[in-house]
Amino acid sequence: GAVVSQHPSRVICKSGTSVKIECRSLDFQATTMFWYRQFPKQSLMLMATSNEGSKATYEQGVEKDKFLINHASLTLSTLTVTSAHPEDSSFYICSARRAGPTYEQYFGPGTRLTVT
Amino acid sequence: KNEVEQSPQNLTAQEGEFITINCSYSVGISALHWLQQHPGGGIVSLFMLSSGKKKHGRLIATINIQEKHSSLHITASHPRDSAVYICAAMPNFGNEKLTFGTGTRLTIIP
Numbered sequence: 001g002a003v004v005s006q007h008p009s010r011v012i013c014k015s016g017t018s019v020k021i022e023c024r025s026l027d028f029q030a031t032t033m034f035w036y037r038q039f040p041k042q043s044l045m046l047m048a049t050s051n052e053g054s055k056a057t058y059e060q061g062v063e064k065d066k067f068l069i070n071h072a073s074l075t076l077s078t079l080t081v082t083s084a085h086p087e088d089s090s091f092y093i094c095s096a097r098r099a100g101p102t103y104e105q106y107f108g109p110g111t112r113l114t115v116t
Numbered sequence: 117k118n119e120v121e122q123s124p125q126n127l128t129a130q131e132g133e134f135i136t137i138n139c140s141y142s143v144g145i146s147a148l149h150w151l152q153q154h155p156g157g158g159i160v161s162l163f164m165l166s167s168g169k170k171k172h173g174r175l176i177a178t179i180n181i182q183e184k185h186s187s188l189h190i191t192a193s194h195p196r197d198s199a200v201y202i203c204a205a206m207p208n209f210g211n212e213k214l215t216f217g218t219g220t221r222l223t224i225i226p
Contacts, residue, residue, distance in 0.1 A: 002161075032212065034212075038157075043202070043216040043217070043218055043219060044202075044204075044214075044216050046213060046214070049212075049213075091157050093159055095161075097212060103146075103147065103164075103206065103212060104161075104164045105149065105161070105164070105206075105212065105214070106161050107151060107159040107160070107161050108159070109157075109158035109159065109160075110157045110158055110159060112157060
């Protein structure tokens with residue numbers, strides 16, 4: 001099966017610092033990766049879509065300067081939360097679309113960010 | 117009204133029972149995902165299907181495109197199946213933005 005990993009699984013940081021979250025497709029190449037955010041007891045909210053080698057497409061209302069996305073290779077995308085604030089505390093989830101015609105998306109396990 | 121609706125919202129059952137979770141959608145789709153989210157938050161992709169039926173172990177997913185309805189079944193349910201189950205619709209191939217259902221919280225009692 002297709003496996004997507006995220007690192008770290010949990011992170012606590014202080015206000016004003018930046019945090020990088022990695023999303024890796026372990027056994028397949030992902031032309032497209034998606035970043036989601038989930039608040040408690042709510043559904044996943046798409047933040048941005050990233051394609052390897054090009055700029056990410058952000059959803060309306062998501063600050064691109066605050067949530068920096070880099071999709072440097074076919075197996076790695078990173079989300080950097082810059083100048084983190086307590087309201088950025090959330091569960092961040094990535095998914096990866098396998099290269100090819102199947103359009104299957106595989107989800108990572110998520111990263112819980114707590115900003116103090 | 118949400119474009120993707122799930123029922124029931126909460127389901128509690130005894131170990132061993134046959135479980136059915138339903139997902140209805142009002143938009144045209146090309147495929148539908150079923151996801152499992154455990155209490156710790158981690159998400160597991162269970163199925164992606166665009167027609168018919170898929171089976172993996174004790175899990176079975178079916179979809180009827182004409183009726184815009186999908187079901188997830190769990191046979192011989194076990195406490196470890198306790199999780200939130202989420203369906204997510206993909207509008208059409210080429211538009212990969214998923215529309216998520218609100219989730220069904222399943223609790224299996226030993």
